[in-house]
Amino acid sequence: MNLKSNQLGDIEIQEDQVVNFPLGIPGFEDHHQFAIFALDESSPFFYMHSVSDADLCLVLGVPFVFFPDYELELGEDGQDILGVEKSDEEMAVFVVLTIPEDFKETTANLVAPVVVNPTTRTGIQYVQGNSSYQIRNRIFSSEGQGK
Numbered sequence: 001m002n003l004k005s006n007q008l009g010d011i012e013i014q015e016d017q018v019v020n021f022p023l024g025i026p027g028f029e030d031h032h033q034f035a036i037f038a039l040d041e042s043s044p045f046f047y048m049h050s051v052s053d054a055d056l057c058l059v060l061g062v063p064f065v066f067f068p069d070y071e072l073e074l075g076e077d078g079q080d081i082l083g084v085e086k087s088d089e090e091m092a093v094f095v096v097l098t099i100p101e102d103f104k105e106t107t108a109n110l111v112a113p114v115v116v117n118p119t120t121r122t123g124i125q126y127v128q129g130n131s132s133y134q135i136r137n138r139i140f141s142s143e144g145q146g147k
Helices: 076-082
Strands: 002-005 009-012 018-020 033-038 045-050 057-061 092-098 107-117 122-125
Touching: 018 122, 045 092, 076 107, 076 122
Parallel strands: none
Antiparallel strands: 002 009, 018 033, 033 045, 045 057, 057 092, 092 107, 107 122
């Protein structure tokens, strides 16, 4: 499948890289299909690109690489949307990154991770209510990370 991107050019993606977000994501509720793919094979960084909008591309990171103690409390409503039958079922968890001009100042949103059920290829951006995490956590500094 060919993905048109204004930021990345034309990209060939596999069908199994496309994830359905039944609720969209906050701020982009009308967008339901996103391709999620790594920057490179061993990278903890991923692109999450809308299949239908050539301008909509987010950068994600694997939170456990930068925040080893990160915990996600996925509520029953999130489990239902993702089609999770058991609470210990493996999910892919990402955090949305904000990358300023100075890459060393990159922050991660730990409050609202992107959670994907790789079996059903269904995803949500799950806002953790009453979270002690912050929206902007520097990923390259030990100060202000996590809780």
